[in-house]
Amino acid sequence: MPYALREALSAFHRSPLLTLLSVVAVAFSLFVVGLFGLTAHNITRAIDRIEEKVEVVAYLRDDASDEQLRILQQEVRLIPEVLGVRYVSKTEALATARQEMEEFRDVFTDLETNPLPASLELRLKPGSRDPEAVERVARGLAAYPFVEDVRFGRDWLAKIVSMRRIAGGAATIIGGAFAAVAAIIIATAVRIAVFARREEISIMRLVGATDGFVRRPFLLEGLVSGLLGGLAAAALAWAAFRVVDRVLIRIEWLPLPWVLAGVAAGAAFGLFSSAIAVRRHLRAV
């Protein structure tokens, strides 16, 4: 086993308390960041789900021919923003109305002719659900002479956009603050661990160890503490997720790349903090 690795591992058993301190500092700091990520992710997912319901409905004139309808459907499918098209016939519209509006069931039952128009319901692709794109699609539909009217939840859309903006801004600011605090805590813990071994560093330098040689075990130790802390944070966040999901509300777990990125950030930050802390001591003597 190379010296640096042996030395890094033996640090864990020579000063278990200090090493534990770094690991715990990384774990709790990243745990808080993870909780925040979990919240942000679930809010985003909730907004996504609401947004999925955005649709554009084109009401058709009763005199539209089958041929016109066929062409319209074909052309609509070619619009890049459109994800799917559903044709709702007059009969279907009436049945739905009867079902959904119970108070008016009688009104809808005693009809001689069906007053409800047939319609095309368009679902849009993710990324094309912003007000501009929806307006564009709606205008295109309205241009057809046999399209009576085009409806979409204009106010609803605006609300979603502002919700996203607020959530995004809050995520950036709060997430940034959490990450910065985590960074400071990790750096401090690592610095204490390195400081405790300053004597060792000065002796190494005295007997002629090169800077790289002095640095390596500390870097490795920082990397390993960061990695362990990151994994512990992921485990804690998972436990918190399970509890919330079972006891409070159903939520989603973080996407795997996020988790991996968090653990990697812990490892990278442990390494980076060590590098800075050791450099400080290498300048002396």
Next chain:
Amino acid sequence: MIRLASVRKEYPRSGAALNDVTFHLRKGEFAFLTGHSGAGKSTILRLLLMAERPTSGEVRVSGFSSTNIRPREVPKLRRKLGVVFQDFRLLRDRTAEENVAFALEVTGTRRSAIAPRVNRLLAQVGLAAKARAHPDQLSGGERQRVAIARALANDPVVLLADEPTGNLDAWSARGVFDLFREINAMGMTVLMATHDLELVRAHPEYRTIELSRGEVVFDSAAAPATEPV
């Protein structure tokens, strides 16, 4: 081996610590560096370790010169210097043999070569039986012996000692000093900084360089042989 030529060292706050210091130590020589505390002994040792550079003048140690040594070469120089301090500077969480092995590990000695070499070094300083003891379990004299073994680990060409007997009782001090003499007798150059004038007077056979306020005020190698001490 060691040559200081017109060395001056100034510190921004405290002013000149050394002024026009010149001396030359030959291979195999044993020299005391004496003077009151603050006379500049430790500064000279720091300059020899190239932890600092002189403000003017030149320090040469074993082929390295303070005027052109590169930071990357400093570790190479230090492997040629064995250093012993008043406060031992042992790692408390390691045994005697681990402390000695440490110097070999950090200079990249082959692992299989370390254990036999450590055993030999500890035997040389008379501590073979205490190889597994931690510094806290050793007396001051024994700790200094471990430090000496560590200083010798990388086969230095010079042994530098900064008040090596300063923290020891008279009996331990004598043992440690005798060890330095033995090491010198085997051909090692030794420079020992001390303010123990009794010790210096008791050994007129060794060269004495006396510093006062950063200047060499006496050098027995340059003085007539009849100079009273």
